[in-house]
Amino acid sequence: MDGARQWRTRAARYSLLGAYCGRCDKPEFPPRPRCPRCGHETTEFAFSGRGTVYSYSVVRQGPDGFADQVPYVVALVALEEGPLLAAQLTDVEPGELRIGQPVEMVTRRLRDDGPQGTVLYSYKFRPPRGWQTAPSG
Ligand SMILES: [Zn+2]
Structure with a gap:
């Protein structure tokens, strides 16, 4: 076991x-x-952690613990296996985003949780490396 x-x-x-x-x-x-x-x-x-952006919104006023991260993007990601899930996007400028944008999951530190000193890790999604450039073959 x-x-x-x-x-x-x-x-x-x-x-x-x-x-x-x-x-x-x-x-x-x-x-x-x-x-x-x-x-x-x-x-x-x-x-697999791979999917595409189904829809998204830009958050400009963050809740406690997220205030230093604004603006950030929360997207509905359509996983390639089918289900939709809501997740924060990272490594992307809001203006560069498109519906249908390919994204992949990364594990990131989500927030520091003050008094307890707890650090929460969670998944985020980002465009795969090199997605902006045309495939070179
Ligand atoms: Zn069933």
Whole structure:
């Protein structure tokens, strides 16, 4: 079990974990213990972390803990496996964004949580390296 446990920990930190329903043959995000469509038990599913921008908005006034990050972009990302999820984009200027923009997941520090000193890590999405330039072949 140690190997599996280690894999789970690594997967949770470095990939986007969802759930998969074998009966519907569909992945879900966020993960749920049971399929929202048919109620069947789900299994863990690691998304590729690749997707496209489905829609987005620019946040210019951040809530506590995010104020030093404005402006930032929150997008609905359509994962290549199907589900949509909301996530902050990084490494992109709001003016450069387009609907349908390819993005990939990165793990970033999300915020410092004051008194407890807790640092939360979460996923963000960014354009893949080199997306602005035409493929060189
Ligand atoms: Zn199902």
